[in-house]
Amino acid sequence: MENILTQTTARPQATAPAPVTSAQPVIQLREIEKIYQTKTIETVALNRVNLTINKGEFVSIMGPSGCGKSTLLSIMGLLDEPSGGVIELDGRPVQAYSDRELAALRNQKIGFVFQSYHLINDLSVLDNVELPLLYRPGVGGKQRRERAYAALDKVGLSARTGHFPSQLSGGQRQRVAIARALAGRPEIILADEPTGNLDSVMGEEIMELLLNLNRQEGTTIVMVTHDEQQARRTQRLIRFFDGSQVS
């Protein structure tokens, strides 16, 4: 099985790697707004954001805390509804989709990697990685296991399948989370500060993993980060400030 970690051939460069992108948009956001309204205050989290993510792109989003990066990622991932605007996935607007249709779309197209991993502590590494496949019709137990093993192999954790999250280091946990995102073979991975809780060595390891995933598998990745160096290694860097894209 191909291991993305061991396939790394060179030290990371400060410049973006050669893209494997096409100009085929997978995510398109048009005039996206997100407004949080209470009785007394209205907070604009996203202000008329227009953004296109193309197939095979590795895009990073940067900006100060509270500028709307994570909200944007949640909206892209269909975890949150915008207050206005249009989201298109593969050219199809998804606003009118039901809860069931959105869940199926998330399950088949999108993999998530979170800053604090969000692994289920009561489940083994293997069971955690199998999770997206539990909700995929037509995938049986044996196939789930095989795909989960394959995903864990890719992140170099095939020897840890029976461990529980509490028995792993932060870097290992994030690799499990990436394996979980990969198990469903999604076209898009949305990573919300995937190295935010890790030290620099582990952060580097995870970044390598994501870069290789993008290079070798052509997976589209959108990553929110605070790390300028890491952001520069992606193909495109988008900066956010006060709910708007500034570059």
Added chain:
Amino acid sequence: MLLSYLKIAWKVLLRRKFFTFISLFGISFTLMVLLVVYSLFDHFLGPHYPETRNNRMLYANFLNMRFKSGGNQNSPPSYYLLNRFVRTLKEPELISISSQFAPASAYISGKKLKLDLKYTDAPFWQLLEFNFLEGKPYTEPDVRSAAHVAVINEATARQYFGLSRGVVGKTIELDQTRYRVTGVVADVPGMRINTYADVWVPISLSTEDLQRTEFTGNHVALLLAKSPADVEQMEAEFDRMVRAIPNPDPKNIEQINFHADRMLASIVRPLTGTYNTSKGLTMFYSAISLLTLLFMLLPALNLVNVNVSRIMERSSEIGVRKAFGATSGALVRQFLVENIFLTLVGAVVGLALAWGSLQLLSNSSLVPYAQFGLNWRIFGWGLFISLGFGLLSGVYPAYKMSRLQAVQALRSANSSK
């Protein structure tokens, strides 16, 4: 999928042991009480010795007479009423008339032995399935000739003769009357009120005037249908027969209400006062269901509370599952499976506690010769109640869980870290 749910359910159980203990205690205690009550109920009404064929039986043991003055008289029917009218029925395969049991005394070495005596006819022994440990029942000629013979139970044989075997042919003296023992049967539990006794003797020996033509008395008729499917026809024939009974006192008696009922209905009818309708059973079942529901409601509410707080601990899991494609329906199913699993664990504990309690009750001599126990019917009820309990206490938390937005769930998990 199910295995994954069960794995999680087990882990959740182990996670907060004190919460789990409270939940399980509530569930198992509630189920224990319900199972004990149901077991008593089953013991009382189920197809148990010697009324093992009670799915084919009807009991005519209650008579109501409504007077023109507005009053009512409730009483068991008389031998005359049963013998004169009920005996004429054609549908039953067998009809037996017996007295209600009454106390009788025997003396052994100057010591008084309190026994319960019942007068029966010969079909009594064919209609019911007594377990004869030795000897045999008295016969029709014995009854006709008013032979002083008796069937006694094992406990009486042991107490009176000091033996439980080898007493056939010996004489037992009750209330200054001597009877020759023809058979010894296994003890009949006291809750079998229509068949229970310590000593059974021919009805022709009854101290009561059996020729008395009044309708009220202290007897019971047992009717056995040819098959369970024939019971309704037998009941209908009984009702037709009752309508044809001439009013013995038209000046004073307005109506005679007399029915042959199945075991439960025969008990419920006088309790609910539904003398001439069949609404009594409906009322009884409604009351029992309501009481059961109310009894389960308190621990269920407690479990709802515990479950809701447990859900909050699991917001990360809910968020992740939603993010990776779980629909609200899938989460509801997961949580219900978990909750039913918890209640089934509670049910197993409850079943064990119920078994222990029933053993204590059986050994307490509260009910003569009672052998309370668990059987498949009770187990089935336990399972049914547990599933009901699991659903009752799981639906609201599951709904609440499923309504959580993925993004909110993940955010609250982050903020609680």
